[in-house]
Amino acid sequence: MKTMTLRKVKCALIGPGNIGTDLLMKLKRSPVLEPVWMVGIDPASDGLKRAREFGIKTTAEGIDGLLPYVEADGVQIAFDATSAYMHAEHSAKLNALGVMMIDLTPAAIGPFCVPPVNLKEHVGRREMNVNMVTCGGQATIPMVAAVSRVQAVKYGEIVATVSSRSVGPGTRRNIDEFTRTTAAGVERIGGAAKGKAIIVINPAEPPLIMRDTIHCLTVERPKAAQIEESVHAMIGEVQKYVPGYKLVNGPVIDAENHRVSIYLEVAGLGDYLPTYAGNLDIMTASAARTAEMFAQEILAGTLSLEPVTA
């Protein structure tokens, strides 16, 4: 019997930095995705060299270096791990060729996607660009949603603490973008009437594993048993793609103040990024998970991507 090669959906990655490389390693393991191109802008970059070592085609000509090969190489999904500033152009050019875009930058041209909460909705709507919010958003929004699906949340607040080594210069230069985007995600996807996000960067050595705290204020007295069950079920959903997503304490139910607090730790898989950088791992894992769900629909013939002009 001949070994069957399963058909996979071909992908391109833009941005060969730490995130792009970690994502590439995850995609290499996917049963439904096949990374074929890595796009960079510096021919001498380590990231492009690494990608070539993984057997991926590379270009240092930016997005325009990829466009002529999209059709011939059958690229259907692209990941953008560059910057918000570059993303609009990347998305417009690739969408025009019928390539679906998964945005890991804070640009948020497309709707927010937090896989266990609203990924199915996006696949159903055949979105051509989805945004992965922020690392803190991926880690905390599922918990806000776990509470808000039980009862109304009037206020959701998250505190993401990350190791200094895991925060790159882009995030540092525009830390407000993190707080604003995450707070918006807590509201829109988490289901809190009002959202707030706080980020703390801790330089301790050895580096601390990402910690996330979620505080929800419920309208009515918190329904302890249902919240507990919902939170544990949601953690199980996230653990499907981030095995190091762990409840440390809680849900603490402060009945008098209608407060529900959940204390998490997020360890990464340690593909390319170190395990303490759970904040970066949860972004690449969520992006990969999102692409896989779209790919399954494409392979099943239930989703066909069409060119979109802006």
Added chain:
Amino acid sequence: MKSALEGRKITLHDMTLRDGMHPKRHQMTLAQMKAVATGLDQAGVPLIEVTHGDGLGGSSVNYGFPAHSDEEYLSTVIPLMKQAKVSALLLPGIGTVDHLRMAKDLGVHTIRVATHCTEADVSEQHIGLARQLGMDTVGFLMMAHMNSTEGLVEQAKLMENYGANCLYITDSAGYMLPEDVKARLSAVREALKPETELGFHGHHNLAMGIANSLMAVECGANRIDAAAAGLGAGAGNTPMEVLVAVCDRMGIATGVDLWKIQDVAEDLVVPMMDFPIRIDRDALTLGYAGVYGSFLLFAKRAEKTYGVPAREILLELGRRKLVGGQEDMIEDAAITMSRARKSAEASQ
């Protein structure tokens, strides 16, 4: 000659209505703010900070919801000031440039952009904008005992490059001893441009508030933080009325009237304290172990709820190398410690 520092002139920066918000659990009334700010203004204090204890945008479950918004406090105090200017604190990661613009629009003169002492590069956006808006712009390096002298110099220069016209070395844990202050402030003074001002913010957990402030002046600092009756996190800030008295004796010009600032402390601030601001065992532990000052009340509350002594919680937070803003980890640590104690008891 009164002292080797005779003839020096310093700017005292009042903390009563900002750092003092911590022991008040951010519940100061507008009437209290008005009375204290007016008293400080009349006493000649040139600069008064008014914000949530954790700075603009600090209103949260994590740090505590205040009795009034930053907007309400600022717009109540600023129009009453005859000579004093008002400052506001901003911690990137908690507050944003939107808060900064709001503060500027309400008439805030000085913005202090605060980061942990190794993370100055998150302040570029906020310092840059404040300077562009023509504000007196201060870079505020917190928990300064957690960085080496060379490291602090590097971080201070980053903030200076972003546009800060004044740099603060901040002893948020009240951990530093005069020799620590000397090493850090002299090196930073040396590295900054001569026109960049240098400031020191002390806490009194080891009773070093005055001594450290004087050492800072000796090393070239010209802005010193203090609070009437010491109202501030932990065992409080450097007590303003004491510092003014000492400066008077030493011939350091502050422009603050000693009798008037004494009266503000005694007649207005002490009566509004929820508990005496003193070096109790938990505040002393903060200073001894180098733990962020505003963790104090959170640890005391966690002791009540989870039965783990506050001192043990604070020591654990020190071991975990927590930085300012990680108040969420106090309940987390208390629960984990309480569980460990119970299972230890059960196995006995």
